[in-house]
Amino acid sequence: MTTNNEAILQVNDLHITFNTFSGKVHAVRGVQFDLRKGETLAIVGESGSGKSVTNKAIVGILSKNANIERGNIIYRGADLTQYSERQFTQIRGSKISMIFQDPMSSLNPIMKVGKQIMEALRVRNISKAEARQRAIELMIAVGIPDPEKRFEQYPFQFSGGMRQRIVIAIALACDPEVLICDEPTTALDVTIQAQILDLIKQIQKERDLSVIFITHDLGVVANVADRVAVMYAGKIVEYGTVDEIFYNPKHPYTWSLLVSMPDLDTSSSDELLVIPGTPPNMLYPPKGDAFAPRNRYAMRIDYEEDPPMYRVSDTHYAATWLLHPNAPKVEIPDVLKKRIAQQTERLVR
Amino acid sequence: MINSTLQPVLEVKNLKQYFSSGRGRRKTVMKAVDDISFTIYKGETFGLVGESGCGKTTTGRTIIRLYEPTDGEIYFNGTLISGELTKEIKKEVTRGMQMIFQDPIASLNPRMTVKEIIGEGLKINKLCRNEQEMLDMIYDILETVGLTREHAGRYPHEFSGGQRQRIGIARALITSPDLVIADEPISALDVSIQAQVLNLLNRLRKKLGLTILFIAHDLSVVKYFSDRIGVMYNGKIVELAKADDLYKQPLHPYTKSLLSAIPLPDPHHERNRKRIYYNTQIHNYEAEQPQLVEIRPGHFVYASPAEVEKYKKGIPL
Numbered sequence: 300m301t302t303n304n305e306a307i308l309q310v311n312d313l314h315i316t317f318n319t320f321s322g323k324v325h326a327v328r329g330v331q332f333d334l335r336k337g338e339t340l341a342i343v344g345e346s347g348s349g350k351s352v353t354n355k356a357i358v359g360i361l362s363k364n365a366n367i368e369r370g371n372i373i374y375r376g377a378d379l380t381q382y383s384e385r386q387f388t389q390i391r392g393s394k395i396s397m398i399f400q401d402p403m404s405s406l407n408p409i410m411k412v413g414k415q416i417m418e419a420l421r422v423r424n425i426s427k428a429e430a431r432q433r434a435i436e437l438m439i440a441v442g443i444p445d446p447e448k449r450f451e452q453y454p455f456q457f458s459g460g461m462r463q464r465i466v467i468a469i470a471l472a473c474d475p476e477v478l479i480c481d482e483p484t485t486a487l488d489v490t491i492q493a494q495i496l497d498l499i500k501q502i503q504k505e506r507d508l509s510v511i512f513i514t515h516d517l518g519v520v521a522n523v524a525d526r527v528a529v530m531y532a533g534k535i536v537e538y539g540t541v542d543e544i545f546y547n548p549k550h551p552y553t554w555s556l557l558v559s560m561p562d563l564d565t566s567s568s569d570e571l572l573v574i575p576g577t578p579p580n581m582l583y584p585p586k587g588d589a590f591a592p593r594n595r596y597a598m599r600i601d602y603e604e605d606p607p608m609y610r611v612s613d614t615h616y617a618a619t620w621l622l623h624p625n626a627p628k629v630e631i632p633d634v635l636k637k638r639i640a641q642q643t644e645r646l647v648r
Numbered sequence: 649m650i651n652s653t654l655q656p657v658l659e660v661k662n663l664k665q666y667f668s669s670g671r672g673r674r675k676t677v678m679k680a681v682d683d684i685s686f687t688i689y690k691g692e693t694f695g696l697v698g699e700s701g702c703g704k705t706t707t708g709r710t711i712i713r714l715y716e717p718t719d720g721e722i723y724f725n726g727t728l729i730s731g732e733l734t735k736e737i738k739k740e741v742t743r744g745m746q747m748i749f750q751d752p753i754a755s756l757n758p759r760m761t762v763k764e765i766i767g768e769g770l771k772i773n774k775l776c777r778n779e780q781e782m783l784d785m786i787y788d789i790l791e792t793v794g795l796t797r798e799h800a801g802r803y804p805h806e807f808s809g810g811q812r813q814r815i816g817i818a819r820a821l822i823t824s825p826d827l828v829i830a831d832e833p834i835s836a837l838d839v840s841i842q843a844q845v846l847n848l849l850n851r852l853r854k855k856l857g858l859t860i861l862f863i864a865h866d867l868s869v870v871k872y873f874s875d876r877i878g879v880m881y882n883g884k885i886v887e888l889a890k891a892d893d894l895y896k897q898p899l900h901p902y903t904k905s906l907l908s909a910i911p912l913p914d915p916h917h918e919r920n921r922k923r924i925y926y927n928t929q930i931h932n933y934e935a936e937q938p939q940l941v942e943i944r945p946g947h948f949v950y951a952s953p954a955e956v957e958k959y960k961k962g963i964p965l
Binding site: 345346459488489490491492493496497515516517518519520521522524541542545546555556557559560561562563565567570571572573574575577578593642643645646 | 699700808810838839840841842843844846847850851865867868869871872873874875891895905906909910911912913914915916917918921923926
């Protein structure tokens with residue numbers, strides 16, 4: 300849980316585009332959030348919503364054809380968007396670290412696992428013997444049994460879950476403050492996923508890490524997050540505490556996300572409430588609210604002007620015209636209402 | 649939706665699928681599917697769940713004869729379809745059994761138009777008399793899966809992931825198959841598109857009375873979509889029951905651990921989640937000679953005789 304409100308990382312009005320052969324892709328269009336000390340912020344969205352791009356900008360690993368058009372990323376008083384590659388190497392790994400989705404492709408297949416953990420320490424001028432010692436400690440910390448023996452093995456000798464533990468160990472090697480997890484469990488099985496999530500939570504508590512957790516799986520979000528930001532078409536459309544987002548969502552996109560997948564209580568005779576259509580082509584971002592064409596509650600204004608962020612509570616904001624004082628009153632979908640009621644009922648029991 | 653007459657479409661008996669690698673002393677045998685049996689009745693959806701590597705995909709692929717089964721029998725509409733097949737039976741199998749694949753990009757030939765992809769099954773099985781009839785059938789099926797006839801002349805790369813999966817579904821359904829094997833049909837799609845495809849499959853199976861073998865790893869989806877579910881672990885079916893029974897009263901410890909690991913979009917629930925871990929040490933299957941035993945009507949568990957007694961008395965392992 301959040302211990303204090305000190306923001307250690309702030310992203311302000313960030314706009315990122317990519318130059319492609321067919322034109323400029325507007326991947327991120329005005330993202331704004333802050334990350335507080337010791338909290339887990341989950342960023343949810345479909346593929347192409349700009350969640351990974353935003354976080355790649357934070358660690359400075361955007362591809363060459365990317366341009367940061369506007370906005371800034373403030374970390375400890377410095378603007379990361381202005382950083383040179385040399386400056387980034389000072390903070391990458393030691394201050395802000397990242398773990399990726401596929402544990403196989405983020406490890407070097409022809410290098411012993413132990414050496415890969417040591418590598419992160421060795422570039423910081425730590426002696427070989429000490430680095431080895433630290434690497435083994437890290438392997439113990441991330442729950443790898445028999446670390447002395449595993450140290451000498453190659454990635455292919457590890458299972459998916461164990462590989463992801465190694466990746467986490469590497470990310471933690473230089474004691475970062477901020478850990479960015481980009482879909483760390485998507486490639487894993489449910490039982491392994493639960494173990495890795497537990498590990499990330501445990502490490503976060505032990506080291507007082509601030510975590511940005513990118514995922515599209517709302518079950519995972521409910522498990523790890525303190526606060527949630529929902530992204531659609533390069534913008535954050537709603538953010539709030541995990542309880543606010545799950546039990547009192549305000550944006551129609553969040554509603555649809557919450558009910559679009561069946562849960563264990565969904566009867567097979569019920570149709571799922573789907574979001575019609577497909578996400579917009581970000582080569583030509585639509586005028587007005589990007590979600591409007593897929594939104595069953597869209598009003599004329601949605602096609603003309605982008606909604607501002609409306610305040611729901613001190614911690615909860617949503618960008619939808621439905622929250623405008625003059626907007627017609629729209630109830631959340633019955634399915635969702637029923638589901639939330641069931642969940643609250645279960646809690647009481 | 650189990651048909652009252654309970655007419656079996658597919659019967660799998662003691663199916664084994666081993667893969668071997670290496671030669672001589674180095675030879676290792678991987679038992680991907682190890683002695684499983686189940687029956688799928690007309691009109692029902694049978695779900696197979698399990699973690700990666702448990703053999704669920706291999707099972708599907710062996711049934712449709714993408715692999716040569718090592719041992720065991722597969723009956724399709726009462727005819728034996730494992731082993732050597734005559735030309736007639738082979739023909740009947742290729743028409744009567746169709747597959748929907750996981751990856752909608754890799755499973756469509758990029759150099760064929762949608763029309764050709766869907767029409768191929770009709771041509772091979774001689775289900776249409778002339779070109780016009782074929783086109784009519786293709787247009788018809790395209791509309792059934794939520795595409796339009798204008799799409800027929802296009803190539804797969806012109807479509808989004810969800811639309812490609814619809815093409816895959818259309819290709820599978822055009823021959824009016826008796827059994828559709830859907831191997832992770834939605835897991836490569838985006839969240840909002842998954843629901844669309846799931847709804848489509850659900851609507852189609854009601855409308856056309858499809859019989860489906862639904863293979864997936866997402867337990868909430870399998871629960872939603874299936875009438876009966878088989879849980880696979882290490883190449884074996886460890887529990888087989890009606891979807892509701894399985895989720896309300898799981899018996900096998902592996903099923904329990906699997907169910908306790910599903911992340912649910914409910915923060916309160918997640919905070920109080922109690923994980924159950926499966927300890928394989930609690931039973932020694934080598935010595936105990938376990939079998940798939942019916943504990944309650946329609947609810948089978950893979951257990952040794954001693955465990956069966958416990959299950960029947962309601963004592964958890």
